[in-house]
Amino acid sequence: MKIVLKNLTKKFPNRNKKQGGDVIAVNNFDFEIPDGKLVGLLGPSGCGKSTTLNLISGLEKPTEGKIFFGDDDVTSLPAQNRGVGLVFQSYALYPHLTVFKNIRFPLENLRGEDKLSKEEMEKRVKEAAALVQIDELLERKPSELSGGQQQRVAIARALVKAPRVLLLDEPLSNLDARLRLQTREEIRRIQKKTDITTIFVTHDQDEAMSICDLIVVMKSGEMMQMGKPQDVYDDPVNLFVAKFLGTPPINVFEGKIGNGGLYIGKDRVMDIKTSSGDKEVFVAVRPEGFILDENGPLKCELGRLEVMGRDVSIVSKHDALLNDSGNIRSIVNSDNTVDLSLSHVGFSLKKHKVFVFDKETEERIRFEV
Amino acid sequence: MYESDELNKIGQRAKTVKRIKNAFIYFCLAMWAVIVLFPFYWMLLSSIKSYATYNSEFVPKFYASSPTLANYADAFTAVPLGRYLFNTLFFTLVTTAVMLVVITLAAFAFARLDFKGKDLVFTLFLALMMIPNELVIITNFATITSLNLRNTFTGLILPSVTSVFYIYLLKENFAGVSDDLYYASKVDGTSDLRYLLKVLIPICRPTMITIIILKVIECWNSFVWPRLITDKSDYFLVSNGIQEIRENGFGRENIPAMMAAVVVISVPLIVLFLIFHKKIMEGVASGGTKG
Amino acid sequence: MVKQSQLKGWLYLLPAILFLGAFMIYPLFDVFVYSFEEGYNFASQSYFGTGSYNYAYVLRDPYFISALKNTFIIVIITVPLSTIIALLISLGLSSIKPLKDLFQTIYFLPYVTNTLAVGLVFMILFKKTAYSDGLINMFINFFGGKSVDFITGPYWAKMFVMCFYTIWVVLPFKILILTSALASVPKVYYSAAEVDGTRSIDMFFKITLPMISPMVFYLIITGFIGAFKAYSDEVALFGTDLNSAGMNTIVGYIYDMLYGNSGGYPSYASAAAIILFAIVLTITVINLMVSRKTSIR
Numbered sequence: 001m002k003i004v005l006k007n008l009t010k011k012f013p014n015r016n017k018k019q020g021g022d023v024i025a026v027n028n029f030d031f032e033i034p035d036g037k038l039v040g041l042l043g044p045s046g047c048g049k050s051t052t053l054n055l056i057s058g059l060e061k062p063t064e065g066k067i068f069f070g071d072d073d074v075t076s077l078p079a080q081n082r083g084v085g086l087v088f089q090s091y092a093l094y095p096h097l098t099v100f101k102n103i104r105f106p107l108e109n110l111r112g113e114d115k116l117s118k119e120e121m122e123k124r125v126k127e128a129a130a131l132v133q134i135d136e137l138l139e140r141k142p143s144e145l146s147g148g149q150q151q152r153v154a155i156a157r158a159l160v161k162a163p164r165v166l167l168l169d170e171p172l173s174n175l176d177a178r179l180r181l182q183t184r185e186e187i188r189r190i191q192k193k194t195d196i197t198t199i200f201v202t203h204d205q206d207e208a209m210s211i212c213d214l215i216v217v218m219k220s221g222e223m224m225q226m227g228k229p230q231d232v233y234d235d236p237v238n239l240f241v242a243k244f245l246g247t248p249p250i251n252v253f254e255g256k257i258g259n260g261g262l263y264i265g266k267d268r269v270m271d272i273k274t275s276s277g278d279k280e281v282f283v284a285v286r287p288e289g290f291i292l293d294e295n296g297p298l299k300c301e302l303g304r305l306e307v308m309g310r311d312v313s314i315v316s317k318h319d320a321l322l323n324d325s326g327n328i329r330s331i332v333n334s335d336n337t338v339d340l341s342l343s344h345v346g347f348s349l350k351k352h353k354v355f356v357f358d359k360e361t362e363e364r365i366r367f368e369v
Numbered sequence: 370m371y372e373s374d375e376l377n378k379i380g381q382r383a384k385t386v387k388r389i390k391n392a393f394i395y396f397c398l399a400m401w402a403v404i405v406l407f408p409f410y411w412m413l414l415s416s417i418k419s420y421a422t423y424n425s426e427f428v429p430k431f432y433a434s435s436p437t438l439a440n441y442a443d444a445f446t447a448v449p450l451g452r453y454l455f456n457t458l459f460f461t462l463v464t465t466a467v468m469l470v471v472i473t474l475a476a477f478a479f480a481r482l483d484f485k486g487k488d489l490v491f492t493l494f495l496a497l498m499m500i501p502n503e504l505v506i507i508t509n510f511a512t513i514t515s516l517n518l519r520n521t522f523t524g525l526i527l528p529s530v531t532s533v534f535y536i537y538l539l540k541e542n543f544a545g546v547s548d549d550l551y552y553a554s555k556v557d558g559t560s561d562l563r564y565l566l567k568v569l570i571p572i573c574r575p576t577m578i579t580i581i582i583l584k585v586i587e588c589w590n591s592f593v594w595p596r597l598i599t600d601k602s603d604y605f606l607v608s609n610g611i612q613e614i615r616e617n618g619f620g621r622e623n624i625p626a627m628m629a630a631v632v633v634i635s636v637p638l639i640v641l642f643l644i645f646h647k648k649i650m651e652g653v654a655s656g657g658t659k660g
Numbered sequence: 661m662v663k664q665s666q667l668k669g670w671l672y673l674l675p676a677i678l679f680l681g682a683f684m685i686y687p688l689f690d691v692f693v694y695s696f697e698e699g700y701n702f703a704s705q706s707y708f709g710t711g712s713y714n715y716a717y718v719l720r721d722p723y724f725i726s727a728l729k730n731t732f733i734i735v736i737i738t739v740p741l742s743t744i745i746a747l748l749i750s751l752g753l754s755s756i757k758p759l760k761d762l763f764q765t766i767y768f769l770p771y772v773t774n775t776l777a778v779g780l781v782f783m784i785l786f787k788k789t790a791y792s793d794g795l796i797n798m799f800i801n802f803f804g805g806k807s808v809d810f811i812t813g814p815y816w817a818k819m820f821v822m823c824f825y826t827i828w829v830v831l832p833f834k835i836l837i838l839t840s841a842l843a844s845v846p847k848v849y850y851s852a853a854e855v856d857g858t859r860s861i862d863m864f865f866k867i868t869l870p871m872i873s874p875m876v877f878y879l880i881i882t883g884f885i886g887a888f889k890a891y892s893d894e895v896a897l898f899g900t901d902l903n904s905a906g907m908n909t910i911v912g913y914i915y916d917m918l919y920g921n922s923g924g925y926p927s928y929a930s931a932a933a934i935i936l937f938a939i940v941l942t943i944t945v946i947n948l949m950v951s952r953k954t955s956i957r
Contacts, residue, residue: 059552079555086556092549096571105567109558157557394752395759401749402766404828408781409769411795415784424791428798475676484669490677497684501940503889503911503933507694507918507926508687514702531679561668590774592892596900597919608776608892615780616899624784631777642772646765649772653833654840 001070001164001197003033003056008065010051025051027221029065033199033214038191040208040229041201042244043218049201052218053167056199058082069164080109085158085196089170091150093142099153100138103128106161128160131190148179155187159194166191168200172207184211205245209233217241234352239362242284242355248313248329253320255283255356262356262367265320269297269349274356274367281365282322282357287313289353290330292338296348300328302340310334316345412635416440416628423625440629447623449602450630453610457634460525460595460606461588465581467530472580475536477565480543481551491540497533502593510597520601528594535580542576543569579652582645589638607634694930702924714931723903724932727913733819734826734909735887742827743879746834751864753835754842764839771832779825779896786810786821811898818898818907826893830886834879841875842868877951881944888940891915910936 008029011022025048033039041049054060056067058079066075074082085106093102107121116124129135132152142150151171158166171187172180188211191198202208208215209229217224217232217240225237236242242250253264258278262270269283290298292314300316307313312334315327323329330347338345356365415423417436444450478484479491509528518524546569554564570577592608599605605613614630642649670677694700695714700707718724749767753760770778785795788809797807808814810821849867858866869876891911894902902908903916910932917929 057556059555079552080558080560082556084556086553088549088553090547090549092547092553094550094553094568094572096568096574105554105559106557109563157553161558391756394755398749398752398756398759398763402763405766405769408778408785408828409773411785412778412781415781427792429792429795471675471679474672478669478672482669482672484666487669490673494676494680497680500684500688501885501889501937503914504691504937505684505687507914507929507933508690509683510918511690511702511926512682512687527679528683531676531683533680533684536676586772590776592776592895593915597915608774611774611776611780612895612900615783622789627780628784631780635773635777638772638774639769642769646768650764650768650836653771654836 002035003165003197003199004066004068005029005031005033005052005056006066006068008052008055008067009063010048010055010060011063024221026055026062029223031216031223031226033197035197036195037213038188038198038200038211040212040215041199041218042205042208042215043203043224044244045203046220047218048221049203049218050169053086053169053199053201056165057084057086057167059086083161083163084165084167085161085163086167087151087154087158087169087171089173091142091154091174093150093153093157095142097141098138099129099134099140099142099145100125102142102153103138103157103160106157110161124160125156128156131159131193132156132186147175148183151175151183152186155190159190159196163196166194166196166198168198170201170203172202172204180207187211206247209245217244219244236355237364239282239284239357242357246286248287248331249323250284250286250355251328251330252322253283253285253318254280254322255320256280257356257365257367262354264298265318267298267320270351270354270369272367272369274365276358276365280359282359282362284355284357285330285349286353287329287331289350290314290332290347291350292332292336292345293348294346296346298347298349300345300347302338302343302345303327305338305340307334312336312338314338314345409635409639412628412631415625416632418625420623420625440623440625441633443623443626444630444633447626448610448614448630449605450610450614450633452603453605453607454634456522456604457589457606460522461585463522464526464529464588465584467526468532468535468584469577469581471531472536472539473565473570473577475531476539476543477561477569479536479540481565481569482561494533494536498537506594506597509594513598518598520599520604522604524598525595525604525606529588529591532584535584538580539573539576542573546572575648579648579655582641582649583652585641586638586649610634691930691933694927695934697927700925700927702926707927714927715935718928718931718935721928723908723916724910724913726906727908727910730819730907731888731890731909734823734890735884737823738826738830739880739883739887741823742830742834743876743883745827746831746838746879747876749831749835750838750842751868753839764836767835768832770829771836775829775893776896778829779893782821782825782828783811783897788813812905815906818905821897822894822907825897826887826890829893830883834883837875837879838872841872845871873951873954877947877954881947881951884943884947885940888936888943910939 008026009024010026011024014021014023027048029052041052043049051060055062058074058077058081062075066073068074069082094105097105103125104121107116107124110116125138126135129138132155134149134152134156137145137149137153142153145153151174155168155171168187172183175183184207187198187200200208200212212229214226215229215232216226219240225232225241227235232241233245236245239252243252255262255264256279257263257272257274257276260271260273261268262272262281262283264283298318300318303315303317305312305314310333311331314330314332316330317326318328321328351369356367357363358365414431414433417438417440418426418433419435419437419439422433422435479487513519513524513527516524518527550568550572551564554568559567590608591606592612595604595606595609596612599609602610602613611630611634614627696710696712697707698709698711698713699717753763753767756763787794788797788807788811793801793807794810796810801807808817810817812818845868849871850863853863853867889911890909894907894909894912898905898907902912908916914929914932914936917925917932
């Protein structure tokens with residue numbers, strides 16, 4: 001089932017009446033989620049990603065715009081009739097019901113021609129439980145389960161009625177680090193197996209990058225960019241997206257375009273051709289975009305080395321750097337040696353790891369070498 | 370510095386003082402327990418003394434030399450005690466059941482549904498908690514009388530099927546249940562009513578039980594309204610029945626039979642209390658009001 | 661988050677609003693109307709004018725004056741006494757471990773019993789009849805006193821039984837509330853005070869009482885309200901004809917006016933009810949003011 005959002009907008013009345021005006025949680029969303037894909041809605045907290053999820057689930061009604069599941073316009077359909085499965089951040093398991101009854105609950109609500117017999121329900125519950133591998137736990141109460149097990153029950157409950165869309169709201173945030181890695185693989189596996197269009201909200205870019213077919217990066221109610229994780233990483237449309245994706249984060253410098261060259265501070269790091277005229281810009285360089293080069297154009301003050309096995313992370317400083325940490329982090333192959341007795345280190349840059357953004361609009365400025 | 374045996378002495382003395390103090394406390398507590406329990410003992414004791422024995426004891430005895438159950442037979446035959454018990458049971462069950470429906474719906478509306486004027490209505494409801502029964506009972510008496518509902522169960526039951534306090538108690542409890550469960554049940558395809566029945570009520574069962582018990586106690590002991598609204602013994606509740614027995618029952622001053630009746634009407638609640646005493650006491654302590 | 665129709669909320673509220681409207685809100689206004697319809701009588705369905713005559717009548721009625729007097733005596737004696745006794749018992753309870761639950765359960769028993777039923781037992785314990793002087797008189801005789809008829813005898817004797825029974829009835833609730841209030845005082849305070857060598861009497865006045873004072877005030881306020889509404893305990897001891905027993909209370913007067921030996925006059929009953937409400941409101945406001953002042957200090 002593909003999902004289409006058309007000019008979707010959600011405004012909330014401002015709680016603070018003095019300020020007046022509405023808070024726009026989702027602003028004019030327009031995108032299509034292809035059938036059978038795992039899509040990550042990604043953004044910092046408060047960016048409207050959960051609101052988007054709630055609009056798709058039907059828990060919120062949009063102020064404007066339309067939502068289509070396949071060819072059906074579901075915009076005015078209440079949540080209970082949309083046939084979506086939703087996994088809550090808190091799991092929202094019914095505390096008074098056993099695991100079995102929790103999973104069966106959505107089936108009991110089916111009416112009319114969809115109504116299932118008791119045997120059919122039991123079969124479906126067992127299938128769902130088997131899919132998430134909790135067959136052994138069916139008679140337990142939620143309070144007797146670990147966080148990871150509760151998570152699986154929540155997924156089984158969402159899947160049992162064979163939803164048209166599966167929605168996951170920050171599904172991993174309540175799990176500890178080890179379980180998180182394991183569970184995200186699990187989500188990927190289940191999604192592949194069931195082939196249900198799945199939308200997954202997270203603020204953790206690692207999570208989204210690692211398992212999603214597509215990611216949608218959001219910022220304060222606006223969609224910034226949508227695409228395959230690697231594409232978005234390699235080709236961010238603006239500074240926000242560039243900064244949001246990648247660990248360690250991208251290094252941002254103050255720079256300018258002039259005399260046919262790109263400058264970081266006073267260092268002319270590249271000769272470039274661009275359609276925009278000379279101007280002040282932000283220059284962003286991925287950590288892996290640095291090449292150790294004594295005579296390289298970018299001269300930095302050497303800090304320390306962090307050896308991470310295969311790679312070495314070089315921590316250095318530059319006057320034009322804008323990173324919050326105050327340090328440049330560059331990752332180079334550990335075969336390279338750095339003489340720590342030197343006070344400075346030189347880099348040349350990999351062209352496709354360098355992004356230039358307009359200082360005013362923070363939009364990408366494309367260039368050629 | 371103290372010598373060690375001096376320290377010992379101090380410790381010893383502190384211990385003795387503490388022991389005496391403890392003994393005194395236990396003595397006082399036991400005394401009060403006797404005062405509380407004695408009327409119950411006396412009602413049981415008197416109820417198994419025969420009429421003749423009871424009246425012959427100018428100095429009452431603390432034991433029954435020839436216990437008899439005849440008074441219990443008298444209590445059920447000479448006066449319609451069975452009728453009173455049945456009336457009270459019926460009144461209690463119906464009132465409690467109807468009230469549960471009314472307050473659950475109202476509490477759910479306040480806790481979960483959205484509509485204009487909700488806060489205003491809720492504030493008004495809370496304000497009603499301060500209105501004493503004595504102020505409204507006069508008109509209620511007139512209303513029920515003019516509706517020709519005196520000496521009917523309808524008339525007995527109607528005014529007591531809402532309780533603002535219980536609505537408040539339940540609303541707070543409902544509101545404490547995570548919003549996510551409501552949204553989950555929406556996504557799972559439930560209506561509001563089904564959510565209330567299948568999720569909210571089971572989760573809030575402890576509070577519901579407390580409310581039920583408190584209401585049952587209140588109904589079982591209610592006296593004033595039934596006294597106003599019934600004057601035919603066919604509709605008397607136990608409280609009115611016992612008053613009737615005291616004033617006109619058994620033809621003569623048959624104290625043992627009276628005591629048998631008192632035992633019979635007291636036993637159901639005492640049994641209920643013994644079973645649920647933890648729950649009842651917790652409920653009253655948290656609810657904090659009587660009636 | 662989920663939008664519902666406006667109607668649905670009101671629909672769920674409808675039963676409660678109907679019942680409260682009919683049996684709480686409408687009567688609340690109606691009682692004032694009654695109270696100004698002079699001499700309205702159920703039997704004749706007529707009144708002879710509007711004005712404050714009902715109030716004047718009630719306030720001059722000797723039965724009302726005596727009911728007022730009785731009620732005040734009951735309030736003044738039972739409220740402080742029951743609070744103090746409950747406090748002492750709760751302190752005792754919270755200082756012991758074995759048998760604590762048993763005592764607590766026993767003490768709570770009167771709360772769940774039918775006060776009219778147990779009132780009968782009190783009556784026979786105190787009553788002096790032709791056959792027997794009753795158990796209490798037996799004790800009085802044993803200590804050399806003369807038998808007294810507490811139920812139909814002298815006024816002070818009746819008042820004594822009345823107050824004794826009232827306290828017996830109200831104590832369970834107060835003990836329960838105070839015991840749980842005491843249990844909620846953090847133990848650290850006592851440990852700290854003990855280390856500092858504080859005497860236990862000082863501990864009570866400097867730690868315990870201030871910590872539980874909100875609950876004590878709550879009990880005093882509800883105690884006043886409850887005691888002013890005394891009625892069924894009186895009926896339990898002295899029968900329904902409280903006027904002739906000389907033990908009527910304000911609430912008893914209201915009910916008698918409404919329906920009883922002198923009944924059928926809802927306007928007098930209303931006037932009396934409003935006077936009672938005014939008294940209770942005044943006392944409650946004074947109580948609240950005192951408690952606020954005390955807790956600020």
